[in-house]
Structure formats: structure tokens, C-alpha cells
Amino acid sequence: MKQQTAYYELDGTDRATRRANRTPRTRPSKNRKSAESLEAASGRGSGRRLLVDKHRATTRILQVAYPFLAEGGIGAEGTYIGSDVFSGGSFVYDPWVLYQDRVITNPNVLLAGVIGSGKSSTAKALITRSLALGHKAYVPCDPKGEWTAVAEAIGGATIKLGPGLPTRLNPLDAGRQPVTVDADEWTRIVWSRRRALLGTLAESTLGRPLIAVEHTALDLALETASAQVPTPTIPDVVVALFAPDSRHAERAGLKTASLVDDGREVAHAIRRLVHGDLSGMFDGPSTTDFDPALPMVTLDSSWLSSGGDDQALRLTLACASSWLEAAVADPAGGNRFIVYDEGWRVMRDPALLRRMQEQWKLSRAWGVSNILIVHRLSDLAAVGDHGSEARALAEGLLADCSTRIMLRQESDQLARTASLLGLTDVEIATIAKLPKGRALWRLPSRSFVVQLIRHAREVELFDTDARM
Ligand SMILES: Nc1ncnc2c1ncn2[C@@H]1O[C@H](COP(=O)(O)OP(=O)(O)OP(=O)(O)O)[C@@H](O)[C@H]1O
Ligand SMILES: [Mg+2]
Missing domain, CATH: 1.10.150 (DNA polymerase; domain 1)
Structure with a gap:
């Protein structure tokens, strides 16, 4: 009988052996029969639940057999982000895989969304989950210090920077000489x-x-x-x-x-960095070394930004990111994310913007994916007048981000966003109504609406509302 064959195959023993191995009952239960029939009906325990032959096939075949279970997204390889809202399938993303597959022309990512829309959470999920693939992450720009807990949780390190703190970085450190460079x-x-x-x-x-x-x-x-x-x-x-x-x-x-x-x-x-309010942070030999083996290194500048001095923050970021970038400038260092959270604060300064763009051009050769987090795309336009060098630099930075992840945008930002990214009417209408954690992932040829799905541990770890 077919059922018995399935039973035998599943269990690896025949019925007689199973009966012999069964622990003898000292007092047969009155309800034994009904209990067994209940078990059989619920499919539990009897070993008879598989009524069809086993079948094994590749996902390529299965997606034809079950078209509505076919994966959504851009590819099968990468880090799981959440669900593709339209197809219901899983959405995975890996900038290096997509770059190799020529889906994107560079591995850099721009993340934009209104305050509290889930920008940092999206970046944290992408990065922490990507560590399993051997990728590493560095966060030179963390003015709120919110990556510290994330770095701690995954065995990384945080360097705290601020006036009066013991750590000092020399932004003129050479970094490690790559073996490929003479x-x-x-x-x-x-x-x-x-x-x-x-x-x-x-x-x-x-x-x-x-x-x-x-x-x-x-x-x-x-x-x-x-x-x-x-x-x-x-x-x-x-x-x-x-x-x-x-x-x-x-x-x-x-x-x-x-x-x-x-x-x-x-x-x-x-001289401001030596004798002024920023003294003690960047005015001597580094007191800490960069450990390239760590999965994540973050630079926490929250001690500084609590004062709200954006100029001081920008100088700190320039020095800190230069130090970190020097440390990671090795093409053999593997795939690394460099995150500029609250990047809009840096972008108001054309000098920093210029440095950033030069750095981004180099980073493609180093195997680095830069993630720039801003509130809105008009942050890019705010750096200078139309036709100015600063404006051209900012727009160049946008062009250097093949992946644009758009969380909810304010209604007054929609027209600009649409023209800068070339969005369709449907995409604009979608961005205007996105709930928390849901984003339009815009790639050069396609776009996806993706709901970030977080593990309970991640919800706790990525929470930035606690301070409220
Ligand atoms: N998918 C989600 N579902 C529900 N809540 C979320 C989701 N993603 C993020 N949140 C919560 O929303 C809050 C804000 O998220 P997050 O800090 O990522 O936003 P943000 O856009 O980076 O904010 P800010 O503009 O202040 O930097 C966090 O407490 C986070 O836990
Ligand atoms: Mg944030």
C-alpha cells in the first residue's frame, strides 16, 4: 500500500520493529483507541501524515509549479531585508552581488526619509545581517551615538570622540599600506x-x-x-x-x-583643532589602533553634537572619517560598508562634500559600499545655488549612488524627489504614504516596495524611541 511505503521510508523501520520497541503499557487506557484516532486525524505522531511521495526539485522548476510562491526581488543572493509588498516574496539585497551582475553601476546607497521613518533601522538591518556573509561595516558618522549598541551586540568596537574624552585620533595617520600598492x-x-x-x-x-x-x-x-x-x-x-x-x-x-x-x-x-574648542581630539598621535579583524567599528561623536555646534561636528567628521577611511583603504580588505548616518549634517558644507566625493570615487576600487543617510533629496540641493560647484558635487554624489532607498517623504518634497530620481506617478504616490519601515528601493532598472521585517532582538537593538 502506498501509505505503508511512505510510512516505511519516513521512519526507516518497519511496523513490527516499532511495535517491539514500544514501551509496554501497564494499565491499558480506556480511551486509548479514541486517543489514537485523534492523533491520526490531527496528523501528529502516527507517522502516517505524509500521503504523497517525496519530491525534490530546484527552485527554478518549483517557481513554475507554484508561480505565486516565486521569489520577488532582484536576485536570489544577498541579505534578507523583508517582504516585497507587491509579490509577497522575500526581498534580498547585496550591493556587491548586484554590482557583479551589472544590475547597479556602483555599490553606493542613498537612504532618504522623514524623521523617524526607519532610515537607520533599515541600514542597521542590512549591515548586521550582512555580517553573516563576511561583510564588515564602519560608521565614521554617528552624531547620535546610536550605532554603539549595535557594534557592541555584534562584537565590534566603538571609538568615543569628544572634548575631554581620553581618545585621540591623528587624522594624518597613514593607515595600512595595501600589499598591492608599491x-x-x-x-x-x-x-x-x-x-x-x-x-x-x-x-x-x-x-x-x-x-x-x-x-x-x-x-x-x-x-x-x-x-x-x-x-x-x-x-x-x-x-x-x-x-x-x-x-x-x-x-x-x-x-x-x-x-x-x-x-x-x-x-x-x-588652529581651532589644536587650541580651540576641539583640542584634545585630533591634535596628537592616535591613542587607539584600528583593528581590521573587527566586524564593525563606529565613531561615536554624540558627546560633541549634543552641543548642537554643526561646524564643530563637521570638522570632527572630516577628521574622523579621514582616519577611518585611511584605515580601510585596502582593496584586499573584503566587502565593507561605510555608513554616514545623519549625513545631511555633513552635506551642508561644500568642502566636506568635495572630500566625500573624492573618497567615494576611490572607494569603488577598495570594494566599499558607502551608505549616505539624509532626510530628503533637497538636502543635496541646499548646499549651493543652481549651477554652483557645490550643487554639482552634491548631485554627483546622488549619481554615484546606484541604489536609492526612499522612505516616506513630506508632500512638499515629492516633486523634487520625482524629478531627481525620475520616478513614475505611481512611485510618487507610494512614497507619500509609506508607513514606518517600508521603503521604495529604487535601482537603475527597477524598483520595489519593501517592508523591513525585524527580529524581536533587532526591534530592541535598533530602537531609537527609548530616549523619547
Ligand atoms: N519596520 C518598522 N516597524 C515599526 N517600527 C519601526 C520600523 N523600523 C523602525 N521602527 C522604529 O521607529 C523608530 C525610528 O526608527 P529609526 O531610528 O530607524 O528612524 P530614522 O529615520 O533613522 O530616524 P531619524 O530621522 O531620527 O534618524 C525606532 O524606534 C524604530 O524601532
Ligand atoms: Mg536615524
């Missing part, structure tokens, strides 16, 4: 990273681009500082700006006195 090229890379950071700090503080003579003064100051010690610090550069080395000045065909004048404003601007 000594000369490495010297050039380190030089240009240091120089770019110093330029950013000066421009950000002065609130204007540097003029030609100031660039020269800064170049020579960095040259002087680098000639004195293998790893210069910001105070070394400030000293060299106030008191330039006459030999370096002569070599550049300049008089020392005029070089002092040329670099005076730049020196005062950068």
Missing part, C-alpha cells in the same frame, strides 16, 4: 589624503575656497612637517604654517615672510 604610490596616496584633509579643514572653517597662495602655503607646511617626522600631526602643520621652513620657501622661490602672510588665515583656521 612604496612610491603609497607615499603619493598618503600625501594627497593628508593634503586633501587639511584643505577641507581650512575651507570648512573659513567658509570659502582657498586661494592659490594659501594652497601653496599649506603644501609647503605639510612638506615641512612630513620631513620632520614620519607621521606628522595637525599641530606640526600649524607650527609650519606660522613659522615656515626657509629652505622649503626658497625652493619654491618664495620669501619666508610672505609665506607667513599667505598662510596666516589658513593657520588660524586649522
Whole structure:
């Protein structure tokens, strides 16, 4: 009989053996028969519940047999995010897999949504779940300190930065030299990273681009500082700006006195990190090392941002992200996410924006996926007038994000969002009404509405309402 065959196959023993192994009943129950028939009816315990032959097939075949169970989403490989609202299937995402499959042209992600719409939760879910695939994550920009608990929970580390705290980072640290980069090229890379950071700090503080003579003064100051010690610090550069080395000045065909004048404003601007309110954070050798084996490293700048000084926060972010980016600038370092949570606070500054864009261009070569979190796309437009360099930089950053995850947007933002992302009317109507944790995942060729599904542990870990 078919049923008996199924029974035998499932259990691996025949009926006689099972009967022999059964523990003898000392007092047969009156209700034994009815209990057995109940068990059989409920399909529990009797071993007769499988009434059909076993069948095994690939999902490719099964999705034809059961079309309504076919997976939604962009591919089968990646990190589980939640459910595709329209197909009901699971939605998985992995920027590196999609990049290799040529679905996206770069692995960077822009996440936008109104306050409390679930932006950080979406990023945290994507990242913590991706660790199982061997990916790592670094969070240089965490002004609310909300990634600290996440890093702790998954065995990562947090570096707390703020005036009066013991940790100090030298943003001019060279980082680890990748094995694929030769000594000369490495010297050039380190030089240009240091120089770019110093330029950013000066421009950000002065609130204007540097003029030609100031660039020269800064170049020579960095040259002087680098000639004195293998790893210069910001105070070394400030000293060299106030008191330039006459030999370096002569070599550049300049008089020392005029070089002092040329670099005076730049020196005062950068001095804020040495003697001003930000002293003690970036003005000496690093007191902590970067451990590349950790699954996650975050830089908690909440001590600083509680004061609400956005300029101080921006300088801190420039230094902190430069230090972290130097540490992860290794193409052999595996797949890594770099998260700029509350990124809109950085983006108001064209100098930082420029640095960020240069960094993003390089990061593709390093195997890094940058995740930029903003409230709305008009944050990108707010950096400058139409046609300005800053505006072009911000829009370039958007173009450099192949994946755009749009959570709910305010109604006054819909038209701009639609024009910047080229959304259809249906997509715009969807964004306007998205509930918490549900997002439009916009990829170059397709878009999906995805509900983030969180585990109970994640709900607890990602909660940012507690402080309310
Ligand atoms: N899918 C979801 N369902 C229900 N609640 C959620 C969901 N996703 C996030 N939340 C809750 O909403 C709150 C805000 O989430 P989150 O911090 O991720 O939002 P945010 O957009 O990053 O906010 P902010 O703009 O303040 O940075 C959190 O407490 C989180 O637990
Ligand atoms: Mg957030």
C-alpha cells in the first residue's frame, strides 16, 4: 500500500520493529483507541501524515509549479531585508552581488526619509545581517551615538570622540599600506589624503575656497612637517604654517615672510583643532589602533553634537572619517560598508562634500559600499545655488549612488524627489504614504516596495524611541 511505503521510508523501520520497541503499557487506557484516532486525524505522531511521495526539485522548476510562491526581488543572493509588498516574496539585497551582475553601476546607497521613518533601522538591518556573509561595516558618522549598541551586540568596537574624552585620533595617520600598492604610490596616496584633509579643514572653517597662495602655503607646511617626522600631526602643520621652513620657501622661490602672510588665515583656521574648542581630539598621535579583524567599528561623536555646534561636528567628521577611511583603504580588505548616518549634517558644507566625493570615487576600487543617510533629496540641493560647484558635487554624489532607498517623504518634497530620481506617478504616490519601515528601493532598472521585517532582538537593538 502506498501509505505503508511512505510510512516505511519516513521512519526507516518497519511496523513490527516499532511495535517491539514500544514501551509496554501497564494499565491499558480506556480511551486509548479514541486517543489514537485523534492523533491520526490531527496528523501528529502516527507517522502516517505524509500521503504523497517525496519530491525534490530546484527552485527554478518549483517557481513554475507554484508561480505565486516565486521569489520577488532582484536576485536570489544577498541579505534578507523583508517582504516585497507587491509579490509577497522575500526581498534580498547585496550591493556587491548586484554590482557583479551589472544590475547597479556602483555599490553606493542613498537612504532618504522623514524623521523617524526607519532610515537607520533599515541600514542597521542590512549591515548586521550582512555580517553573516563576511561583510564588515564602519560608521565614521554617528552624531547620535546610536550605532554603539549595535557594534557592541555584534562584537565590534566603538571609538568615543569628544572634548575631554581620553581618545585621540591623528587624522594624518597613514593607515595600512595595501600589499598591492608599491612604496612610491603609497607615499603619493598618503600625501594627497593628508593634503586633501587639511584643505577641507581650512575651507570648512573659513567658509570659502582657498586661494592659490594659501594652497601653496599649506603644501609647503605639510612638506615641512612630513620631513620632520614620519607621521606628522595637525599641530606640526600649524607650527609650519606660522613659522615656515626657509629652505622649503626658497625652493619654491618664495620669501619666508610672505609665506607667513599667505598662510596666516589658513593657520588660524586649522588652529581651532589644536587650541580651540576641539583640542584634545585630533591634535596628537592616535591613542587607539584600528583593528581590521573587527566586524564593525563606529565613531561615536554624540558627546560633541549634543552641543548642537554643526561646524564643530563637521570638522570632527572630516577628521574622523579621514582616519577611518585611511584605515580601510585596502582593496584586499573584503566587502565593507561605510555608513554616514545623519549625513545631511555633513552635506551642508561644500568642502566636506568635495572630500566625500573624492573618497567615494576611490572607494569603488577598495570594494566599499558607502551608505549616505539624509532626510530628503533637497538636502543635496541646499548646499549651493543652481549651477554652483557645490550643487554639482552634491548631485554627483546622488549619481554615484546606484541604489536609492526612499522612505516616506513630506508632500512638499515629492516633486523634487520625482524629478531627481525620475520616478513614475505611481512611485510618487507610494512614497507619500509609506508607513514606518517600508521603503521604495529604487535601482537603475527597477524598483520595489519593501517592508523591513525585524527580529524581536533587532526591534530592541535598533530602537531609537527609548530616549523619547
Ligand atoms: N519596520 C518598522 N516597524 C515599526 N517600527 C519601526 C520600523 N523600523 C523602525 N521602527 C522604529 O521607529 C523608530 C525610528 O526608527 P529609526 O531610528 O530607524 O528612524 P530614522 O529615520 O533613522 O530616524 P531619524 O530621522 O531620527 O534618524 C525606532 O524606534 C524604530 O524601532
Ligand atoms: Mg536615524
